[in-house]
Amino acid sequence: MGTGVLEAHALRKVFGGLVAVNDVSFTIAEGGVKAMIGPNGAGKTTIFNLLCGVYPLTAGGFRIGGKRGDGRLPHVIAHMGLARTFQNVQLFSNMSAIENVMVGWHRRGRAGFLAAALRLPWSRAEDRAARKACVEKLGFVGLADRADDEALSLPFGQQRLVELARALASEPRLLLLDEPAAGLSTREKADLARLVRRICEQGVTILLVDHDMDFVMDISDMVIVLDHGEKIAEGPPREVQKNARVIAAYLGEEVGPAD
Amino acid sequence: MVAVGVVAALVAALPFVLRNQYYVGIAVFVGINAIVAIGLNLLMGYAGQVSLGHAAFIALGAYTSAILTTRTGLSPWLAMPVAVALASLIAAVIGVPTLRLHGHYLAMATLGFGMIVSIVINEWVSLTGGTSGLVDIPRLSLAGLALDSDTKYYYLVWACVAASLLLSFNIVNSRVGRALRAVHTSEVAAATCGVNIARTKLQVFVLSAALAGLAGSLYAHQLQFVGPGHTFGFGFSIELVVMVVFGGLATIWGAIVGAGVVTVLGEYLRRVGDRDVAVFGIVLILLLVFMPRGLVHGLASLTRRLRREP
Numbered sequence: 001m002g003t004g005v006l007e008a009h010a011l012r013k014v015f016g017g018l019v020a021v022n023d024v025s026f027t028i029a030e031g032g033v034k035a036m037i038g039p040n041g042a043g044k045t046t047i048f049n050l051l052c053g054v055y056p057l058t059a060g061g062f063r064i065g066g067k068r069g070d071g072r073l074p075h076v077i078a079h080m081g082l083a084r085t086f087q088n089v090q091l092f093s094n095m096s097a098i099e100n101v102m103v104g105w106h107r108r109g110r111a112g113f114l115a116a117a118l119r120l121p122w123s124r125a126e127d128r129a130a131r132k133a134c135v136e137k138l139g140f141v142g143l144a145d146r147a148d149d150e151a152l153s154l155p156f157g158q159q160r161l162v163e164l165a166r167a168l169a170s171e172p173r174l175l176l177l178d179e180p181a182a183g184l185s186t187r188e189k190a191d192l193a194r195l196v197r198r199i200c201e202q203g204v205t206i207l208l209v210d211h212d213m214d215f216v217m218d219i220s221d222m223v224i225v226l227d228h229g230e231k232i233a234e235g236p237p238r239e240v241q242k243n244a245r246v247i248a249a250y251l252g253e254e255v256g257p258a259d
Numbered sequence: 260m261v262a263v264g265v266v267a268a269l270v271a272a273l274p275f276v277l278r279n280q281y282y283v284g285i286a287v288f289v290g291i292n293a294i295v296a297i298g299l300n301l302l303m304g305y306a307g308q309v310s311l312g313h314a315a316f317i318a319l320g321a322y323t324s325a326i327l328t329t330r331t332g333l334s335p336w337l338a339m340p341v342a343v344a345l346a347s348l349i350a351a352v353i354g355v356p357t358l359r360l361h362g363h364y365l366a367m368a369t370l371g372f373g374m375i376v377s378i379v380i381n382e383w384v385s386l387t388g389g390t391s392g393l394v395d396i397p398r399l400s401l402a403g404l405a406l407d408s409d410t411k412y413y414y415l416v417w418a419c420v421a422a423s424l425l426l427s428f429n430i431v432n433s434r435v436g437r438a439l440r441a442v443h444t445s446e447v448a449a450a451t452c453g454v455n456i457a458r459t460k461l462q463v464f465v466l467s468a469a470l471a472g473l474a475g476s477l478y479a480h481q482l483q484f485v486g487p488g489h490t491f492g493f494g495f496s497i498e499l500v501v502m503v504v505f506g507g508l509a510t511i512w513g514a515i516v517g518a519g520v521v522t523v524l525g526e527y528l529r530r531v532g533d534r535d536v537a538v539f540g541i542v543l544i545l546l547l548v549f550m551p552r553g554l555v556h557g558l559a560s561l562t563r564r565l566r567r568e569p
Contacts, residue, residue: 052451078453090448092441094509102434103441107453109434113462116433117426127433170453 004029005174005205006051010060013046013229020046022229023060028174033196033206035216035237038226039249044209045087047226048176052084053077065173079107081173085163085180087209091151097162098147101134104166108133137165141195157188161195168199175199177208181215193219217241225249270417274410283409285526287481290416293518294474296502297423297511298467303500304509305431305439306463308358312369313499315376316346316468318491320475325393325485326386335399339476346472347465354461361446365464373493380487392486399480412481419477420515423470427511430466439463440509494536498525501543507553516554 004027013021021043028034036044049055051062053074061070064080072080083104091100109130111123138144141161146154151162160180167175180196181189189212196219200206210216216223217237225233225240227249233240240246274283295313302308323342327333333341353372357364380387387393399406399415406412430436441449442456450456479485489495502521506513521539528538550557 054447054451073455074447074450075453075455078451084451086448090445092444092448094444095437095440099437099440103437103449103452103454106434106438111434113430113435113466116430116435117466119429123433130434166452 006062006064006207008047008051008060008062011047011050011057011062012059013043013050013055014058020229021050024226024229024231025060026224026231026234028205028207031200031203031205032222033200033208033220034222034224035220036207036209036224036226037211037213037216041228042226043229044226045178046229048084048178048209051077051176052082075107078170081171082176083167083170083172083174084176085160085167085178087178087182089156089159089163091159091163091166093152095151096148097138097143097151097154097165098131098134100151100162101137101165101169102130104137104169105130105134107170134165134169137169138162140168140198141165142191157184160184160192164195168204172204174205174207177206177210179210180208181210181212189215267421271414274413280409283413285523287409287413287416288478288526289519289522290413290420291474291477291481292499292502292522293420293515294416294423294477295471295499296506296514296518297420297427298470299499300503300506300508300511300514301427301430301439302463302467303503304507305436305443306460307443308460308464309363309366309500310369310464310467311366311493311496311500312371312373312376313467313471314491314493314495315369315373316350316471317475317478317495318376318380319346319349320472321479321485321491322380322387322393322475323472324476324479325396328397329393329395335397335476335480339473342476343469343472346475347469350465350468351461354464358460358464359457369496370493373496377487377492380491388486390487392484394484396479396483396485398483416477416481419473423473424511424515431511435459435462443509498539501539504543505546505554507555507557510553510555513553513555520554 006028008027009025010023011021011025012023024043024047036047038044046055050057051069053072053076057070061068063069064077064082067080069077069080092103109126111126115123135144135147138147141164143158143161143165146158151159154162164180177196181192184192193215196206196208208220220237223235223237223240224231225243225246232245232249233243273286277283277286295317299310299313302310320342323345324335324338327338327341328335353368354365357368381389401415406415438449438454438459441452442454442459446456478490498521502517503514504517505520506515506517524539524542531538546554
């Protein structure tokens, strides 16, 4: 028994005849930034979707904070303290930036249908407190002045940040970031790296997937490498970079004898 | 806030402007239909689900009120909450299994439900009076004042419309309302934010059925008669959907505008007889072509365009 925020045992996902994730096990210890890397089709995003309950597992299981997570619906897993962002930013249309972040806050609130319909005093107080907390989250990612802008009218880089603020608004224990640096400029990437470290300092454990090796190696303290749905290496960035199987997976196998 | 005040003043003044009791009577039905449309707009516009059987919930409300007041002598004010509760309960029974599934299973289930209700109304003669219906339903009275004219009833109905509107606005701008709108854009993203999708959809569906039940009860006490007819049938379920689309999905005011246009148009088209369905179809097609987001949005963008090009 590990003591990690997340313990995954032999995760397996089969789509039709394709084994997308092949018995992958890993433990994410509390605190720090972990990265999951691998060539296209290695199964990274699939693992994210398994962990947050979007896809059902074919076999295997996982625990979040010691509680069973497999076989549960996404909103139940969210209540266990897992939040995520998406590879293709998925903000809610026709809603302002702050409203988007407030959906992220959803699990912290309790005002239901009746309380909302009748505008009961405690539900209004709760909503005011929520707005305040969410404005803070937007401020944290540097978008305090964009709170009332329609979320989808913002430039792409800022949409990414709104999504990040939305994930943070649920006060997660574990935050999954799916290619957070994709499509960002060099400067934006540097800003993002700083932001990720600050989130980490607040005690949130981060698991991220990205293709940008400089970004990943710079930011993470542990790396899991996947290839064709299997885990081929795990360790600190420096060690993983020297691993022969990792180099082969990224650059291709050597065919002829080496010089 | 100014706009709300102006609209409220207009609604309050309408019976004095109309004078003719026939027109006031139509305005009562606009109000009754608006209550249903407000609920259906929440379901279709915000939860993204379609009900093809909302007329059956009106029937449920109307017959519950009718049966309880004529058979057991229960006060109409006590029959009304029973009608609302029964409509909500049955909506929950239909919604629990169907709203767990992705796709438009609710539309199919409500379609079937509407047919069952039509059959029960016609065939369970000992309970519903069959084709002869139920007569002598008492009128409502308020603090000793009998609401015995269309004008008096008009104010009661439109007070209910105002209350339904307020309820809708409160919900849309709340934790649940944001969740609803989120579900409409991306179910996956909403669920990973901790929103229980099935439950949220179910709650909206139950609320919309409750409002339809209330409208049905108001309908029974206005006409003082219920029987198998247009208002309880499949055709009217479609008309309700048309009202919502007419006014504009996810536009709460639109539900009232849609109810007004479709009810008045329906009343007018009664004179051309069976062709009313064809005219409805043509109007709907024209609207979807020229104002795909509904009348309220369409007119707003039209005035903006006219202002910019004087």
